[in-house]
Amino acid sequence: MSDVDLISEKVRYFRSFQIWPLSQKLDTVQWRQNFLADELIFADRLLDRFVYFCDPMVDALISGAVRRFFDSEYFRLGSSQAVKNARYAFVYVEGETPNPADSGFSFMRRLRDKLRIEESRLLSPDNAILKHDAFDTFVFVDDFVGSGNQMIDTWKRQRKRTDGSTASFLDLASAGKHTFVYCPCLCTEYGKAQLGRKAPQLQIVPAHLLTESHNASSSSSLIWTGLNVSEGIDFLERAAKRAGFTAHDGGENDWRGFHKLGLSVGFHDSIPDACLPIYFSDLNSWRPLMKRSP
Structure with missing residues (x-):
């Protein structure tokens, strides 16, 4: 079974047991369509490492x-x-x-x-x-x-x-x-x-x-284990730019998330702004995995 099939099975399982919500709230299919073919290996890793707390x-x-x-x-x-x-x-x-x-x-x-x-x-x-x-x-x-x-x-x-x-x-x-x-x-x-x-x-x-190991934009991140870390971080910056986040100052428009924390977590009612913006952006026709609360 391929990595993509394993992730699809994980998503199906999590939805069936109500660990993850329905696709209207956490849309994995639409989100993956944001990425180029050679980026999917990194996007799928982010999807696999995303932790949603129901x-x-x-x-x-x-x-x-x-x-x-x-x-x-x-x-x-x-x-x-x-x-x-x-x-x-x-x-x-x-x-x-x-x-x-x-x-x-x-x-x-x-x-x-x-x-x-x-x-x-x-x-x-x-x-x-x-x-x-x-x-x-x-x-x-x-x-x-x-x-x-x-x-x-x-x-x-x-x-x-x-x-x-x-x-x-x-x-x-x-x-x-x-x-x-x-x-x-x-x-x-x-x-x-x-x-x-x-x-x-x-x-x-x-x-x-x-810890810093949870920060996908850090060289010490465990998210990219088995992949090239620098390539994973370069992917984050490129994708974030397409999603409308280009700042490097740790502010609300930073491509790594607020305070450069680069997290991959969501709650039943919100996703923190300290997460990677490619998870929640709706700018430039980007399809969010999870929308931020108003």
Whole structure:
């Protein structure tokens, strides 16, 4: 069986077992039509290495990240030994411009429904500041950390207190009376390093840490194992140019993705901008594998 046949069988299997969604949301056939015949060996490798996290997988990831912290550092969440009156709360992470569509809202529902966390412990960032005296530990939850910018903004944003003054999580952390932990599903080494510099009081406990070996545009990438790495990277740049991404500055139009992270992951409702843009571009009549959320 050829590599193409194996990938087709994998896609069919993943769709049958609802690991991958229907083709309207993840269109492998249309996406492959973007490439020239001699590029398909590289495109198919990217398709094979693309990791899509369906809804149940996201539940498992966030549960794993949260339990990793509680089981090893604090107490056994949900077990018979759990401290029922422990002073902990969960907080969602806002977008860089907060709005009701932020993914954090869905994570509050996941914690309530999957981990049976009481709603009184599920807080917005604003309410966490208002009620900070009622808790010792704040656990931030999120799906993906690329650059860490959203968490840094959430961490530093000034919010109203009950006495009319303002405070940030950074201010609370500087006072030394609370524990702060961040439990994302996926976190890049780059994002973890950024957070370590800009929010050193924040513990980072992801379900999975993505290293440079996950970056398809890196010479140390494992994605091109068995193929010529430099040819694979040259292919990425050529294809990205046709897809409308030509920048080299690590910005939103960089051919390697935001902050040059070159990732190959998608979630049930979005694909991060840190992924290779040839996965999600719809410029220049390019057919995306997966569309980005509006």
